[in-house]
Amino acid sequence: MxxxxxxxxxxxxxxxxxxxxxxTTITNDINFFNDTFFDKSLFGLINVADFxxxxxxxxxxxxxxxxxxxxxxxxxxxxLPPNAIILESSGIVAHSQNPVISIIPTNNPDVVVANNSNTxxxxxxxxxxxxxxxxxxxxxxxxxDDEQNNITIRLKLRESTMALIAxxxxxxNKRNKNNLSKFTFLTKSETENLEDGYKWxxxxxxxxxxxxxxxxxxxxxxxxxxxxxxxxRCLNDPxxxxxxxxxxxxxxxxxxxxxxxxxxGLYNNSTLSSILSRGRSIQKxxxxxxxxxxxxxxxxxxxxxxxxxxxxxxxxxxxxxxLENIGIRLFEDIINLSSVAPQYHHxxxxxxxx
DNA sequence: CGCCTTTGACCGGCGC
DNA sequence: GCGCCGGTCAAAGGCG
Ligand SMILES: [Zn+2]
Numbered sequence: 001m002x003x004x005x006x007x008x009x010x011x012x013x014x015x016x017x018x019x020x021x022x023x024t025t026i027t028n029d030i031n032f033f034n035d036t037f038f039d040k041s042l043f044g045l046i047n048v049a050d051f052x053x054x055x056x057x058x059x060x061x062x063x064x065x066x067x068x069x070x071x072x073x074x075x076x077x078x079x080l081p082p083n084a085i086i087l088e089s090s091g092i093v094a095h096s097q098n099p100v101i102s103i104i105p106t107n108n109p110d111v112v113v114a115n116n117s118n119t120x121x122x123x124x125x126x127x128x129x130x131x132x133x134x135x136x137x138x139x140x141x142x143x144x145d146d147e148q149n150n151i152t153i154r155l156k157l158r159e160s161t162m163a164l165i166a167x168x169x170x171x172x173n174k175r176n177k178n179n180l181s182k183f184t185f186l187t188k189s190e191t192e193n194l195e196d197g198y199k200w201x202x203x204x205x206x207x208x209x210x211x212x213x214x215x216x217x218x219x220x221x222x223x224x225x226x227x228x229x230x231x232x233r234c235l236n237d238p239x240x241x242x243x244x245x246x247x248x249x250x251x252x253x254x255x256x257x258x259x260x261x262x263x264x265g266l267y268n269n270s271t272l273s274s275i276l277s278r279g280r281s282i283q284k285x286x287x288x289x290x291x292x293x294x295x296x297x298x299x300x301x302x303x304x305x306x307x308x309x310x311x312x313x314x315x316x317x318x319x320x321x322x323l324e325n326i327g328i329r330l331f332e333d334i335i336n337l338s339s340v341a342p343q344y345h346h347x348x349x350x351x352x353x354x
Numbered sequence: 355c356g357c358c359t360t361t362g363a364c365c366g367g368c369g370c
Numbered sequence: 371g372c373g374c375c376g377g378t379c380a381a382a383g384g385c386g
Pocket of ligand 1: 198220221222225226227249250251
C-alpha cells in the first residue's frame with residue numbers, strides 16, 4: 001500500500017519516538033471527507049478545532065497584510081462543485097473579530113478556494129499539481145500558484161492535517177473496535193494532566209510491561225459522553241507525556257471560569273511574531289510548528305458558508321484561557337518526516353507504530 | 355452528600 | 371486452550 005511516513009517527535013529529541021504511516025489512498029476520495037469523518041476526527045476529540053493559524057499565518061503572511069493577499073491572489077472560481085468541502089480555518093481562537101477563513105477545495109485538484117466570510121471576499125488559489133492527497137489536505141509543503149500575478153506561496157505542512165489523518169487512520173483501524181477515533185499527543189510537561197478544556201474522571205491505572213511508568217485512564221465526566229483518554233509518561237524521555245484521546249464528546253466544551261482578563265486569542269502579538277519568524281525559517285524544510293486549526297463541512301449545494309466549530313455564540317465565556325500555551329505545544333512535536341533532515345529517512349530505531 | 359481517586363478483581367483479545 | 375497483558379468495573383475511601 002502506498003503510504004506516507006511521519007514521525008512524532010520533539011525537535012529536541014533524536015531519534016524520533018514514534019512513526020505514523022499514513023495510507024494515501026484513504027484520502028483520495030473526496031467523499032471520504034463527510035460529516036462523519038470530521039465529527040469523528042481529531043476535532044471531535046478535544047478542543048483544538050480553533051487552535052492554530054489563520055490562512056494568513058498559514059501562508060506566512062501577517063494578518064494585517066490580508067488585503068495584500070487578496071490583491072495578489074485574486075482569480076475567482078465561477079462555481080463550486082456540489083460536494084465541495086468547506087474547510088475552515090478560523091485561526092485564532094474563535095472570536096467575532098477574527099476573520100473566518102474557509103478553504104474550499106474543489107473537484108479540480110489544482111484549485112483551492114479561500115473565502116473570508118467576514119468580508120465575503122473569495123480568492124481562488126491554484127495549487128501545484130504535485131499535491132499528493134485530497135483537496136483539503138496539504139501533506140507536504142504544497143505551493144499555491146497564481147500564474148497571472150506570477151507569485152508562488154509555499155504552504156507549510158499543517159500538523160493538524162496530519163493529526164486529522166492520523167485520527168482517521170485510527171478510526172479505520174480494525175483493532176479500534178468501536179470505530180472510534182484515536183490520537184496521541186506527545187507533550188513536554190511535568191504534570192501528566194493535559195489541560196484540554198474537558199473534565200475527566202480517572203477510572204483506572206495500569207502498570208505496563210514495557211514501561212516503568214503507569215498508564216492512567218480517564219473518562220469524560222459528562223453523562224452520556226463516551227470520550228476517554230489515557231495518559232502515560234514517555235518511555236524514552238520521561239519529561240514527555242503521552243496523551244491518547246479516544247471517542248467523541250457528545251456535548252459542547254464546558255465553559256471555563258472565570259474568563260481571563262486579558263484579551264481573547266490563542267497568540268498574543270509577540271508569540272505570533274515568533275511563530276511567524278519560526279515559520280520563515282521553516283521554509284527551508286527543517287521543521288514545522290503549530291498546526292492550523294481547521295474545521296470542515298460537507299456541503300450539498302453551491303453556497304459558500306462557513307461553519308465554525310467553536311464560534312463564540314454570544315456568551316463571551318467560550319474562552320479556553322489556560323489552553324493558550326498548550327495550543328502551541330499540542331502540535332509542535334509533530335514533524336513531517338519528508339521535510340526533516342535526511343538522516344531521519346533511514347530510521348536507525350524501529351519506531352513504534354501508533 | 356456528591357464527586358472524585360484508589361485499587362484489586364475481572365475480563366477479553368491475542369500469541370504461543 | 372491457557373496465560374499474559376492491558377482495559378474496565380466497581381467497591382471502598384477521601385475530601386470539600
Ligand atoms: Zn465529553
